[in-house]
Amino acid sequence: MTTLKPPALLSELMKLLLALLLLGTTHFVIAEEDKKAKLLSPPTLDQAKLEKPEDITPLMQSEEFKREIIELAELVSQELPADLSVADNMALNSLLNNHEKTLVLINSQKEANSFFYHKVFSEFFSKKGTINKKVKANASPNEGELLTQHMRHQFNSLSNQELNQANYSLGWSLSLGRDYLLAIFKRYRDISELSPEQAIHLVSNYQLYQVYDKILPISEKLLPEVLSSRFIIEPNVLIKTQEGITLSAVIVRQRGVKAKLPAAFQFTIYADEKWHINTAIKAASHGYVGVIANTRGKRLSPDEIVPWEHDGKDATAVIDWITKQSWSNGDVVMYGGSYLGFTQWAAAKYMHPALKAIAPYAAANPLTGLPIQNNIFITPNYQWAFHVTNNKTMDHSVYADWEHWNNVHKELFESGRAFRDIDKIEGTPNPWFQKWLNHPEFDEYYQAMLPYQEDYTKIDIPVLSVTGYFDGGQISAIDFLNRHYKYNSKANHTLLIGPYSHGTAQGKPRDFHSNYKLDPVALEKDTEAITFAWFDHILYGTPKPELLKDKVNYQLMGSNKWRHLPSYKGMNSNAFSFHLSSQKDSDGYYKLLTGVKPNTDFVKQVVDMSDRTTQHNLEPRTVISDSLGDQTGLIFMTAPMQESVEYAGAVTGYFSLAINKQDVDIGFNLYEIDSEGKAFHLTHYMSRASYAEDMGKRHLLTPGKKAQIPIINGRMTAKLIKKGSRIAMVLDVNKNQGAQVNMGTGKDVSDETIADAGEALEIKWFADSEINLPIKAWRQ
Numbered sequence: 001m002t003t004l005k006p007p008a009l010l011s012e013l014m015k016l017l018l019a020l021l022l023l024g025t026t027h028f029v030i031a032e033e034d035k036k037a038k039l040l041s042p043p044t045l046d047q048a049k050l051e052k053p054e055d056i057t058p059l060m061q062s063e064e065f066k067r068e069i070i071e072l073a074e075l076v077s078q079e080l081p082a083d084l085s086v087a088d089n090m091a092l093n094s095l096l097n098n099h100e101k102t103l104v105l106i107n108s109q110k111e112a113n114s115f116f117y118h119k120v121f122s123e124f125f126s127k128k129g130t131i132n133k134k135v136k137a138n139a140s141p142n143e144g145e146l147l148t149q150h151m152r153h154q155f156n157s158l159s160n161q162e163l164n165q166a167n168y169s170l171g172w173s174l175s176l177g178r179d180y181l182l183a184i185f186k187r188y189r190d191i192s193e194l195s196p197e198q199a200i201h202l203v204s205n206y207q208l209y210q211v212y213d214k215i216l217p218i219s220e221k222l223l224p225e226v227l228s229s230r231f232i233i234e235p236n237v238l239i240k241t242q243e244g245i246t247l248s249a250v251i252v253r254q255r256g257v258k259a260k261l262p263a264a265f266q267f268t269i270y271a272d273e274k275w276h277i278n279t280a281i282k283a284a285s286h287g288y289v290g291v292i293a294n295t296r297g298k299r300l301s302p303d304e305i306v307p308w309e310h311d312g313k314d315a316t317a318v319i320d321w322i323t324k325q326s327w328s329n330g331d332v333v334m335y336g337g338s339y340l341g342f343t344q345w346a347a348a349k350y351m352h353p354a355l356k357a358i359a360p361y362a363a364a365n366p367l368t369g370l371p372i373q374n375n376i377f378i379t380p381n382y383q384w385a386f387h388v389t390n391n392k393t394m395d396h397s398v399y400a401d402w403e404h405w406n407n408v409h410k411e412l413f414e415s416g417r418a419f420r421d422i423d424k425i426e427g428t429p430n431p432w433f434q435k436w437l438n439h440p441e442f443d444e445y446y447q448a449m450l451p452y453q454e455d456y457t458k459i460d461i462p463v464l465s466v467t468g469y470f471d472g473g474q475i476s477a478i479d480f481l482n483r484h485y486k487y488n489s490k491a492n493h494t495l496l497i498g499p500y501s502h503g504t505a506q507g508k509p510r511d512f513h514s515n516y517k518l519d520p521v522a523l524e525k526d527t528e529a530i531t532f533a534w535f536d537h538i539l540y541g542t543p544k545p546e547l548l549k550d551k552v553n554y555q556l557m558g559s560n561k562w563r564h565l566p567s568y569k570g571m572n573s574n575a576f577s578f579h580l581s582s583q584k585d586s587d588g589y590y591k592l593l594t595g596v597k598p599n600t601d602f603v604k605q606v607v608d609m610s611d612r613t614t615q616h617n618l619e620p621r622t623v624i625s626d627s628l629g630d631q632t633g634l635i636f637m638t639a640p641m642q643e644s645v646e647y648a649g650a651v652t653g654y655f656s657l658a659i660n661k662q663d664v665d666i667g668f669n670l671y672e673i674d675s676e677g678k679a680f681h682l683t684h685y686m687s688r689a690s691y692a693e694d695m696g697k698r699h700l701l702t703p704g705k706k707a708q709i710p711i712i713n714g715r716m717t718a719k720l721i722k723k724g725s726r727i728a729m730v731l732d733v734n735k736n737q738g739a740q741v742n743m744g745t746g747k748d749v750s751d752e753t754i755a756d757a758g759e760a761l762e763i764k765w766f767a768d769s770e771i772n773l774p775i776k777a778w779r780q
Contacts, residue, residue, distance in 0.1 A: 267318065382433065617668070
């Protein structure tokens, strides 16, 4: 079950994936006959005014609403699932005043202080009477005074490392929480009878907000005092570059340390002083000087805000400044996720000699992730430009109403207007997005900001890339890796990957992703701990982290094992070639054949690009489904596996096709279909045929002429495919509200409208297509 969590490494994910998080991640079944009573949505919720985040406050203060939430919690707690998440379990027990059970749960965790907010809350309310008797300074202290004294005592009893964990757990925002609760409440008040999953989602998030509402105002007063006693915190450092740009930075060092130290440096557009201080404190706790600098124009910088374009030069200027400080030993390492992954690669383009290693997590790349994926502009996170450029910090308000943005994307798709009209439909000019629309290919604009070809030969420092099978940024992360090795045969680049999302790739995993429960060993990954242990290994020769045994380290889902290989390219080379067939199996699916010589057969698909009632090539909302279900694409199915096999890598090869237009956006979803017919979604793909050969130059197709379109930047996944299972490829054309719709005229797709659709797209998928699936025999 997804619950409100503290922000992980300044992640924009808290907002980027908010709509998906509303689906929840704990999945279970309660038989109808076992239900004690219907789980009704609270009546007070149905009657509440829910138009803006501020409307949450009176609702959260309502005793009637609290009573209804408690009644709902009592009902759902009668039939709790065995796989209820730890966080939801804590919240439920806390809400029902079972504080001793909450503390048992917390103390059973490896890092109990990661749940410090629940810990102090339950400690206080389970022993409130005892604490009251011990207070002598005030004859009748109020609850707030008692809780303040209790928290002060707890903070002072923590070691620096424990304080770091507690501090991070408190790096949450009540205002963001109100945004999130508003979305939850609006969703559930329209559902009269809740499922057990929805009920737990509702009550656990209600209680988590109530806990934070008690704890955060006090911690915000106490923590600065406690932290400043242990760390030298400089939040307002200004750095002047040779270009005359002023950059804003936060510097944190441990008190009492006289030795010169290496700097652990992040360069970020996500400007938030509190987050920066907390992140830098974590670096200082690991024995580094924590340096968090903002991109130009952000926080205290008086300059114009410019995303992407100058980050490499500006980050290099900060590195140079660091080496001249009295506390610096001359070594700098960079780390961080998403946009912060991009800034590391941008800095590596210039390779300052002080830069000793980079650790990009879920690294962003504007050309292969957001706002473009394989030369296709996509709509998720369209509002990002507003988020980072509307003010000197971050404009969280633009993410508050996900229903609004979904309606914008829906109207754009259904109206058939030019993709370039998206900001006209929404009503707010978006000059940055319009600028990016003018650069649909890997041209000089991107070449200036990213490492390009021979730039990679200079990147001779160790690199640790961390990403996940369910990370929307995985394509970018692995594209950087592939280019690094392509242009630098001696590259020292390590990959760590597992069943993680964009957020959990950057931090600690949760028990579930969607309705897939992670293997226990997958939960061993703690990105920050691994990163600093890896930095220590590079700079001081300490042992390498256990999970980083080779250049490619991946968790094989369903096996409860980690695997380690010397080469990503080698892993993908170990594949079986399959071919499309017009023959159908006994279930009516086209065959995906191996070990046979393909003929000149083809299967024809017809798609009306002007039809906006049906969307094609949508990525499934859940990982596991009871069946493959209805599909808009053509389903090609392998024969059942004669033995268990390991699927590990990305789909490669090419599609042999012919179309009646000049271009098409190809897509597919790949599934494991087990012996009972359940479908496990393995990977999603889309790319523009005219850019598949060269992302930097468009090559239009000749109507009616057969062409080979390579599969590029396929997503990696790894799963144990059991004996009797089949692999299904649902081959389709990408046509949905999540991306541009390519009409195939050959014009700039951003300018095409529904009027350009013309006759229906006819696509012939030829049997001599080569689909390489990275499977090999399973050996335990």
